[in-house]
Amino acid sequence: MIASDNGSEFTSNATAVDGSGQGGLALHRAGQADPECLHRKLNGRLRDEFLNETLFSSLTHARSALSNWRSD
Numbered sequence: 001m002i003a004s005d006n007g008s009e010f011t012s013n014a015t016a017v018d019g020s021g022q023g024g025l026a027l028h029r030a031g032q033a034d035p036e037c038l039h040r041k042l043n044g045r046l047r048d049e050f051l052n053e054t055l056f057s058s059l060t061h062a063r064s065a066l067s068n069w070r071s072d
Helices: 035-051 059-071
Strands: 002-004 027-029
Touching: 035 059
Parallel strands: 002 027
Antiparallel strands: none
16 A cells, blocks of 8 residues: 555556556555644744744743744
8 A cells, every 4th residue: 555645746657546456556645644744844844934043032032023923
């Protein structure tokens, strides 16, 4: 079985299955993305777009800047 999150990595004709089950290959597409993947994506964006670009002077400043980043 090949599991896919409906991304572009398994869109070639080589992995297409005609539904007959011949060849022992099944393609399973998940309905939702993996929650762990979503957490990694959020953490990466937070680091790249916010933490690496901002110098905080206090905890209050960090909380305010984070609130502004989230609303943006």
